[in-house]
Amino acid sequence: MAVDSGLLAWIEEALAPIGTVTKRAMMGGATLYLDGTIFAIAFEDGLWIKADAASDAVWDEAGCPRFTYTMGEGREGSMNYRRAPDDVYDDADALREWASLGVAAGMRAPIKKKRT
Secondary structure (H helix, E strand, O other): OOOOHHHHHHHHHHHOOOOOEEEEEEOOEEEEEEOOEEEEEEEOOEEEEEOOOOOHHHHHHOOOOEEEEEOHHHOEEEEEEEEOOHHHHOOHHHHHHHHHHHHHHHHHOOOOOOOO
16 A cells, blocks of 8 residues: 555645655655654554654653564564654644654664665
8 A cells, every 4th residue: 555645745734844854665655754864654544753762751651552564474573663643643733743753763863874
């Protein structure tokens, strides 16, 4: 299933006051960046915001589950992204607040070296 284009348009519109959202396609979804910093992934009809050890307690308190997926042989994997709370889908202020947590996590992430 493709990423919901309406969701992407909403994210771009709601975050416009704080920066420019860009995206890169990835395995049926999209990786989202705010002014060049990764902050979320959009997958199917949902938004998953980047988290890390510094922000996990906030996500846990809000009851936001981790992004999980099924790997080969029935194993389950996870990525350090959390399901966005329901209010981000219709409240621009809430989206900006939660996205800011994702941007902060993205800025704290180690920079990956390019392969040569």
